[in-house]
Amino acid sequence: MRFSIPRYWRERHSHYRLYAKKCLKCGRINYPPSNICRYCGSNELEDYYLENEKAKVISWTIIYPAPEGFEEQRPRIIAMLETLETKTHIIAPLTDILPEEIKEGMIVEPVLRRIKEDREAGLIHYAIAYRPVIGSIGTKEQ
């Protein structure tokens, strides 16, 4: 086993549902979650999940020399996103997209995907990736 099983389990809500904290004082979203608001210093925060928020692409990078375990997903596309409702910044993989289809400002939505797996017999790591909203990228014939 090369991957840490306890770590994957401990972070499953961050991976599956984009677990964050919402400050009850200033209303801002702390992502990754924090027990002290990094914007106003308040310690009154509640659980918040960014799993349903669409986002827009601010910037991205295309990684050709994929790290070990990611060879089958080459090239990896990692984007910086801003969610539409709470304006939270997230760095996440883009999926279901070709490098030449990415545009600044395009709207993407969170989907659960296989991010990596621990060789043939180990755990499969599932987490949120983002893909263009359904209907925004059409057929090859377009």
Place this chain on the structure above:
Amino acid sequence: MRPEPSVGIIGWGSYIPRWRLSLSEIARLWGFAPETPRGLNVVEKAVAGRDEDAVTMGWEAARNALLRAGIDPKEIGAVWFGTESKPYAVKPSATIIAEALGITPDTMATDLEFACRAGSEALRISIGAVASGLVKYALVIGSDTAQANPGDVLEFTASSAATALITGPAREAAAVFEASYTYVTDTPDFWRRAHQPYPLHGEGFTGEPAYFHHIINAVKGLLEQTGLRVSDFDYAVFHQPNGKFPLAVAKRLGFPKEKVLPGLVTPYIGNSYNSSALIGLSRVLDIAKPGQRILLAPFGSGAGSDAYSIVVTDKIIEKQDKAPKVDDYINRKYMIDYATYAKFRGIITRIR
């Protein structure tokens, strides 16, 4: 006890991957007659990407069903996942989806296996569970990244897609179950032994003694039980291993082609196994009008078939536009070649 009338479909949703492989590409590679795809009445098949599997596809179908249901995920008391391509041989897929949708921990969850009709068996179980009051809502998922031995005739149609249904009290439902009936026997038409990567099928068994015998008897059982006639149904949705069998079984039962075509998805995406009939139902629910009656008849090898009579209510209108429709996914497509398909589906052997 006839539990069906108190239970209905609260939400439905499907998922189809973006990638498509032309059947003529398969015929070219493996030296089949060029007209083979036309004989199957299937043009392309949907292929799950390298980061997709039955769990991720089932998750998205379930999310769409939740959007249409408009309920708190915590109110779901059962997550039943029907598949024959679960990512883990041992470790439930249902709990991954339940956790990722915020349904855990106060719920039942398990994976079911019965070739292509495990999801349909889950649907019948859910009717009993909701009617008895054991759960308020149940999430039923049929999802498969269907496997086929490369070069086998099954490879033409084995595809990837998922469909989810949330069942619950009839008074909240977009469509209610009027009746259901199941017909099973021990039939050696299709199987996969433990540790084998691909299924085998008994030549000559897949059609007449398996598909046609079980579906026809399930539908006849339903009609006898209810007194309904073929003409009482506005739509007929059958398991669709190819584009021809559903039309042939409809003809033998007396359903005209136009009642079958709205629920016939396989010509565009191939046979998605546990989602095969259910995605046909999903597509019909996307367009159905209040008062219409739908016949649903999934089939699974081994073998068995279920027949359901489903009546649409006026609540369907407000739900239809709350999530992407089956046709939105059918139209989202990008053609890939056989090499890409082989990489996506893990057919190329690598040391990892």
